[in-house]
Amino acid sequence: MIVEGTVLRGPEFEPIEGRVVYEDGRIEAIEEASTTSDRIVAPAFVNAHTHIGDSIAKEAGRGLTLEELVAPPDGLKHRLLRESDRDEMVAAIRRSVEFMRSGGVTGFLDFREGGADGVSVLREAADGLPVDAFAMGRDELAALEVGDGYGASGAADDDFARERDAAREVGKPFGIHAGENRTDDIVPALDLEPDYLVHMVNASAEHLDRVEKQEVPVVVCPRANLVTNVGLPPIEDLVERTSVALGTDNVMLNSPSMFREMEFAAKFTDLDAPEVLRMATRAGAEIAGIDAGTIEEGREARLLVLDGDSDNLSGVRDPVRAVVRRAGVADVLNVIHPAQHN
Known part of the structure; x- marks a missing residue:
């Protein structure tokens, strides 16, 4: 399974353009790559x-x-x-x-x-x-x-x-x-x-x-x-x-x-x-006691996918700040939990 967009990667939530690859409830890879997706992918x-x-x-x-x-x-x-x-x-x-x-x-x-x-x-x-x-x-x-x-x-x-x-x-x-x-x-x-x-x-x-x-x-x-x-x-x-x-x-x-x-x-x-x-x-x-909370290889695939082109989030310059201070339920496109893929 793959989700693309601006990925808030690692413990510092570094925004990168790319994709998260996950399989059997675990993150397999975080790949930097050009993408046309407006999504913001954050830890759940x-x-x-x-x-x-x-x-x-x-x-x-x-x-x-x-x-x-x-x-x-x-x-x-x-x-x-x-x-x-x-x-x-x-x-x-x-x-x-x-x-x-x-x-x-x-x-x-x-x-x-x-x-x-x-x-x-x-x-x-x-x-x-x-x-x-x-x-x-x-x-x-x-x-x-x-x-x-x-x-x-x-x-x-x-x-x-x-x-x-x-x-x-x-x-x-x-x-x-x-x-x-x-x-x-x-x-x-x-x-x-x-x-x-x-x-x-x-x-x-x-x-x-x-x-x-x-x-x-x-x-x-x-x-x-x-x-x-x-x-x-x-x-x-x-x-x-x-x-x-x-x-x-x-x-x-x-x-x-x-x-x-x-x-x-x-x-x-x-x-x-x-x-x-x-x-x-x-x-x-x-x-x-769960192995989650950051988007890193090997961790559980607990992911929050936001619509970066929603009326609320379009034009955002700082995606981490936007998730914390601006985003809301209406901006959520998907919430990924490991049990959905086991």
Whole structure:
């Protein structure tokens, strides 16, 4: 299989004119060659943090605080989740997965409420779709057994030592919220030696130094943080110290669009476009444990193909900057996932 156009090649997303050759779900070659194609070929996205069960409550809770919206066990989202019919939940989640797919996502990590049953809901919702749904189970150890990892709510809610030990024992990742709207849960979270942290909005210099020392990746969700009025994460400081990935967080509050998340992150920081694109691709892929996120020979063929001659993208001088700051779902021509070709 071949796709031609301007290819964003390698870890630096170097734009070259040419083609990507892929076979059996793997990139076989990246060839520089003259082409008449206006397409832009980029790595597909990995959404590194979602709460996709919230798809049953989009734009609910106007005017509520973060605690009133999402704090377990009685925040609005948790009450709505308990009240939701399983079929309704599956259908709503599937629509969100399909939306992410249409926007260039081939994998996402979901903090999955509802224990083992919540994991099965996600499995059912994503069944047959060419998107990898990584279920970070929570609420009970059984969710870790059937899921892809454990996603802890935060060290202020519990100590999670048992869950951390269990995840380590079975070789699955352990992620935890930290520093979203407080500071006192950051050190206890770091003490657990997590595989990754989520948010870190209120991290101090000392916290950031420890993140660097422990080499803990961080997932940031700036649009959600802005909506819940907890501030904005220190993305530039984090990038100086560790690997930083992008997530869209609660579907209740935000569309799960990586295009919107990248644009927002790019425009409120001084990070260059390749760094932001790396946050939306390679950094998330590393947390998920998939061999993707850059267009290189031997890696999985997870590719996003954009129409460089769309009304939105025609005349673009910098294709990397265009993908990060300008492109959207309407510009997507194709999203390639390895499972489509195996």
